[in-house]
Structures are given as C-alpha cells and as structure tokens.
Amino acid sequence: MSRVYTDGLLVADLLAEGACMGHIHIRPEHPVRDFSQAKGILGEQLFWVSSFSASALFDSIGAHGTNIVISDGSSLVADVVARFQDDGLGLRWDPKPADPGALKDLATTVKDALWYVGKDTSHSSQEPISARVVETTPVRKQDYRSLQLKRSL
Amino acid sequence: MQLSEDQKKALEEQKANCPFCRILKGEIPAHKVYEDELVFALLDINPLTRGHLLLLPKEHIPVLPMASADLFSHLAKIVPEIVIHLKKAVLASHCTVFVASGAPAGQQSAHLMIHIIPSDAPLPEFALPAQKQDEKPYQELLRVVSHNLPLMLRERITVAGGSLQSEPTSQPPSPPSGAQSGSLAELIASNPDFKKLLMQKPEAVLEGIKDNPSLQPLFEGVDIFALSESLRLQESSPSSPVESSATQASSPSPPSSFQEQVSRQPPSLEDISSSPQAPSVDAIPRAIDLSDEQLRAYLEEKPKLKELLDSDLPRLKEAILQQEKLRVFFSGTTPEEVNERT
Numbered sequence: 001m002s003r004v005y006t007d008g009l010l011v012a013d014l015l016a017e018g019a020c021m022g023h024i025h026i027r028p029e030h031p032v033r034d035f036s037q038a039k040g041i042l043g044e045q046l047f048w049v050s051s052f053s054a055s056a057l058f059d060s061i062g063a064h065g066t067n068i069v070i071s072d073g074s075s076l077v078a079d080v081v082a083r084f085q086d087d088g089l090g091l092r093w094d095p096k097p098a099d100p101g102a103l104k105d106l107a108t109t110v111k112d113a114l115w116y117v118g119k120d121t122s123h124s125s126q127e128p129i130s131a132r133v134v135e136t137t138p139v140r141k142q143d144y145r146s147l148q149l150k151r152s153l
Numbered sequence: 154m155q156l157s158e159d160q161k162k163a164l165e166e167q168k169a170n171c172p173f174c175r176i177l178k179g180e181i182p183a184h185k186v187y188e189d190e191l192v193f194a195l196l197d198i199n200p201l202t203r204g205h206l207l208l209l210p211k212e213h214i215p216v217l218p219m220a221s222a223d224l225f226s227h228l229a230k231i232v233p234e235i236v237i238h239l240k241k242a243v244l245a246s247h248c249t250v251f252v253a254s255g256a257p258a259g260q261q262s263a264h265l266m267i268h269i270i271p272s273d274a275p276l277p278e279f280a281l282p283a284q285k286q287d288e289k290p291y292q293e294l295l296r297v298v299s300h301n302l303p304l305m306l307r308e309r310i311t312v313a314g315g316s317l318q319s320e321p322t323s324q325p326p327s328p329p330s331g332a333q334s335g336s337l338a339e340l341i342a343s344n345p346d347f348k349k350l351l352m353q354k355p356e357a358v359l360e361g362i363k364d365n366p367s368l369q370p371l372f373e374g375v376d377i378f379a380l381s382e383s384l385r386l387q388e389s390s391p392s393s394p395v396e397s398s399a400t401q402a403s404s405p406s407p408p409s410s411f412q413e414q415v416s417r418q419p420p421s422l423e424d425i426s427s428s429p430q431a432p433s434v435d436a437i438p439r440a441i442d443l444s445d446e447q448l449r450a451y452l453e454e455k456p457k458l459k460e461l462l463d464s465d466l467p468r469l470k471e472a473i474l475q476q477e478k479l480r481v482f483f484s485g486t487t488p489e490e491v492n493e494r495t
Contacts, residue, residue, distance in 0.1 A: 004299040005306065012302070014295050019281040021290055024298070034240075034248070035233040043233030049306065051225070054254065055218050056302040061294060065255020069279050072236055073247025073272075079281055083258040091251075092259050093278045095199030102203075106243070107184035107196055110204060113242030114187040114194065117234045 005053075009045050012053060019089060022061045022082030024053040027075070034072040046070065046078055053080040067091050168213040173264040177211055187235065191227045194235065194269075201270050201278065204243035208235065208267040215263050216254040228267070235269055245271030249279050304340070337371055341384070346485065348384065353473065353480050355381035385470075437478050441485040445494050452495060462492055 004024060005012040012026040026049050028042055035043045047070070054066035063082035069091070070078045083089060168174055176183045177193060186206065187194035197205040208231075210224055220228065236248045251268040253259040270276065341348050351358050355377045362372050440448055452459045458479075461469035469488050473479040483491070 002295060004295065005302045007306070014291075014298055015283075015286075016291055017283045017285050019283070021286050022294060023281070035236045038233065044229040047229040047232055048225075051217055051229075051252075052305050053302060054252075056298050056305060058218075058254075060297045060301060063255075065253070065258030065260065067254070067258045068250070068252040069281070070250035071247070071275060071279070072240075072250070073245075074275060081281065083255060085257045087257065089281075091253075091279060091281075093201045098196075098198060098200050098203075103184055103196055103198065106204065107186055110196065110206065110239060110242045111186040113238045114235060116238055117187060117231055118189060 004056075005049065007045070007049075009042055010049050012049060019079070019081050020083075020087060022057045022063060024057065024080040026050055026053065026078040026080070032076050033074065034076050038076060043076075046076070050078040050080055053078075057082040164213065164215070167215065167263045171213055171262075171264050173209055173262065173266070174213050177209075189227075189231075191224050192231070197268075201268075201276070202245075202272045204239055204245065204271040206235070206239060206269045208232065208269060210265055213263075214265050216260075216265055217252060218254075220265070232267060232269070239269060240271050243271050245273060247272045247275055249276055251279065337375065340371070349485070349487070351377070351381050352384045353484065437481040439484055439486075440482055440491050440494075448491065449495050462488055462495075466492075 002013040002016055003011060004014045005026075006029070009029060010026055011029055012024050015023045015025050018025070026046065028038070028046070032038050032042070038046070050068045050070060054068055057063055057080060058066050061082050064085050065083040067081050067083060067089075068078060069081075070076075081089065081091075172181055175181045176185075176195065183198075184196040185193055186196060187208075191212075192208060192210050194206050194208045197207050208228075210220065210228075212221075212224065214220055214224075217225075232250060236250065240246070240248050249268070249270045249272065251270065252265075253261075253268075341351065358381075359377050362377075438451065443451060452462065458469075461472065466488050469479075473483055473488070
C-alpha cells in the first residue's frame with residue numbers, strides 16, 4: 001500500500017515506481033479532466049496537498065529541493081518530486097526569447113482574460129472596457145488574430 | 154517559518170537585487186497581466202509556450218514554505234482560476250503549473266514564482282520517468298511520510314460533514330503547530346504506540362519533545378505527567394471515563410478515512426524525537442521482539458508473571474507502571490496482546 005494521504009477529495013500515493021525516491025502522485029478521488037471541472041474547493045485543495053507534500057518530502061528525505069507539477073487538460077493530477085543535486089531528472093527547458101511585438105499583443109488578451117480572476121461573474125454584467133466584444137460563434141484558432149484586431153479598433 | 158537574523162539579513166540583500174521586486178516597483182518594464190493585493194503575474198519573456206505566465210507574490214520570498222498563511226490561501230484559490238481563464242485566452246486545451254524550490258529543482262530566481270504554462274498537449278519537458286525504487290528506503294520513507302503528511306495537513310483542513318473547509322491560520326505551512334488540545338487528543342487517539350509510551354514512560358515523551366521543537370507547540374500548556382496518569386486511570390477502569398482532554402481524545406470519534414489513514418502508520422519514538430531513547434535495562438527482552446514460541450518459553454520461566462497474565466490483568470498493569478523491567482518487557486505491546494499470542 002503506497003497511500004500517504006486521503007481526505008475524501010484527493011488521494012496521494014508515494015510511488016514505488018516513481019521518477020525518484022520521493023515521488024508523490026496526487027489525484028482527485030473522482031477523476032476530473034481539468035480545473036474547470038474541479039467542483040467546490042477541489043482545485044484549491046490540490047494546491048494545498050501538493051505544497052504540503054513537497055514540505056513533507058523535503059523534511060523526510062533531506063531533499064535539496066522539490067518540484068510540483070500540476071497537469072491540467074487530460075486528467076487533473078499533481079506530481080511532487082524530491083530533487084537532489086545532479087539527479088538527472090530534467091524538468092527543465094531551453095529559454096527562447098519571444099517576439100516583443102507578439103508578446104505585447106498577447107499581454108492585452110491575457111490581461112483581459114485574467115480580469116475575471118477573483119471576481120464572481122455569475123451575476124455580474126461588468127466587463128473590462130477593452131474586451132467589449134460580442135461573440136456569437138465559437139472562436140477558432142485561426143480567427144483569434146482577427147478578433148484581436150477588432151478589439152483594437 | 155522562523156528565520157534567524159542572518160537569514161533575514163540575507164533575504165533583505167536578495168530583495169535589494171531582485172529583478173522581480175524591481176519589476177513590481179516599475180523600475181524594470183514587463184508585461185504585467187494580473188495584479189491584486191498579494192500577487193502579480195507577468196508574461197515570461199523566454200516562454201516555453203505562448204502564454205507562459207509567471208505568478209509571483211509581491212512579498213519577496215524565495216520558496217513556497219515561507220509564504221504566510223494568507224498568501225498561501227490566496228495562491229491556492231487563484232492558481233486554478235488563472236489556469237481556467239488563461240487557457241481560454243490562448244485557446245489551449247492543457248496547462249502545466251510548475252513550482253521549483255531549490256536550485257537542484259531548477260529554481261533560477263530567488264523570488265518565488267509559479268509557472269503557469271498553457272499548451273495544446275501535455276508537455277514532454279514535464280514527463281516523469283518511472284523506475285523501481287529500492288524497497289527498504291522506500292518502505293521507510295512511506296512510513297514517515299504517511300505519518301507526517303496527514304498531520305501537517307490536519308492543521309489546515311478540517312473535515313465537516315464530508316466537505317472540506319480550509320482554515321487559514323497565522324502560521325506558514327510547517328509541521329504541526331498550535332496548542333490545540335483537539336490536535337493532541339487526535340494524535341493520542343490515532344497512535345496506540347504513542348499512547349502507550351505516554352502512559353508508560355511520560356519522561357521519555359518529555360525528553361522527545363525537548364529534542365523536537367516542532368512538537369513543543371502541540372504540548373504547550375499540557376502537563377505530561379497528569380495526562381499520563383489520566384490515560385492510565387482510564388485504561389484501568391474503562392467503565393468510568395475520567396474528565397480530561399485525554400479522555401475526550403480516547404472517546405470514540407466519527408470514523409473517517411482521514412483518521413484511518415493517520416492511524417495506519419503509528420509513529421515509533423524515532424519519528425517524534427531526533428534522539429531516540431533506548432531501554433535502560435538491556436538484559437530484559439521485549440515481548441514484541443520474541444516469536445510466539447520464544448514468548449511462551451520465557452513466560453514458562455516466570456510463573457508469577459504468567460499467573461498475572463492469565464488471571465489478574467489489572468494488577469499486572471499496575472505492576473507495569475511501577476516496575477521498569479516490566480515496562481521494558483511490555484513496551485510496544487499490551488498484556489492483552491501477549492495473552493493472545495500465548
């Protein structure tokens with residue numbers, strides 16, 4: 001039995017065949033695809049359990065560091081791994097500078113979207129001024145750029 | 154998390170040179186896409202994918218365990234929301250939330266940051282291999298983590314009627330803290346070995362607490378010897394429970410997978426003390442170390458002990474409290490269990 005935690009919402013297992021000695025895998029008891037499907041405080045709880053798992057591993061195994069990887073999209077899960085110097089585990093990427101112009105455009109779009117964070121939009125009719133676009137058809141990826149141009153007019 | 158003066162000084166020096174603190178002040182330009190009282194987010198200028206976002210606390214803290222309870226609660230609430238809205242903004246079907254604590258984990262900045270990386274598919278950079286771990290260290294780690302993790306989380310989360318409610322406290326995430334008799338009572342109720350140790354060797358528990366500062370808040374204001382005595386009295390006369398926090402701890406509580414999980418791996422003394430205590434009477438064996446056959450043979454040589462085991466358990470329990478050799482022999486087990494085995 002590899003179970004290290006369960007609370008009715010989430011289960012956490014210390015993997016016997018994990019990425020390393022000290023790999024905790026956390027998943028909802030009832031699988032969900034992503035955060036948008038996570039009802040109530042499930043998403044919040046996943047963050048709590050992941051963070052405390054990292055602390056538990058750090059204290060228990062004397063790790064040099066920890067990584068938390070929460071994957072959203074196929075199946076909402078979290079992996080917490082203990083890290084040691086030169087352990088060869090990876091979890092890195094090569095930084096590639098973004099095009100400044102593209103980044104600027106993207107910033108406007110993302111800023112508008114994140115305006116809704118922390119706001120209860122169920123009854124709100126407020127919208128940020130720069131995003132007053134009425135969408136009557138689903139946005140396709142190829143339409144995205146044209147939608148941005150419309151907003152800037 | 155408590156910092157020494159040297160650590161605080163180092164943190165101040167870090168903060169003075171921190172590019173993200175300077176971004177927050179407006180001294181360095183950046184594409185800030187979100188801000189509230191506690192955190193801000195900006196687009197990574199070296200993104201892994203389009204829409205790669207960095208979420209940072211306004212306060213300069215190097216790693217997540219140093220976050221205050223309020224900040225931590227806030228992060229827990231908004232990270233899922235940011236993921237949901239970011240995916241919509243960039244039309245992504247997947248998202249990876251990545252936190253690196255420590256240089257070996259890939260932390261490249263002294264300012265805590267949470268990477269939120271949208272994508273069209275799971276990212277290969279975060280694929281984790283699977284390899285069989287050595288059995289013995291794995292089992293040891295399993296024992297420790299399965300004991301510690303639920304206790305750490307219990308300080309933050311209460312279960313009420315099947316639904317979870319988070320309780321922010323003024324303490325940052327750390328091993329159990331806060332003098333709550335409920336927490337101590339639950340610890341006693343869910344850990345039979347610890348309860349036995351408390352009943353039989355309260356002085357050893359006191360030594361263990363002195364050596365393990367993280368346990369001190371749990372026992373703040375608690376008279377260990379009085380607690381030990383009340384537990385012993387309760388054990389010897391179960392039909393008349395004594396009014397004490399220990400009694401409340403031992404009384405039946407609603408079954409839940411939460412408590413069952415914690416009770417699955419009761420701690421040994423090594424778990425609660427950094428300096429394990431060894432029995433002082435080396436010549437006396439412990440019943441739990443003997444096989445059933447050895448135990449029977451041993452008891453054949455101790456007719457008085459055998460008699461008490463067979464017919465006078467209350468008197469035997471009294472004798473155990475008074476005689477160290479008996480405490481050594483019965484440590485880690487009970488007279489009832491020894492009886493069953495023989």
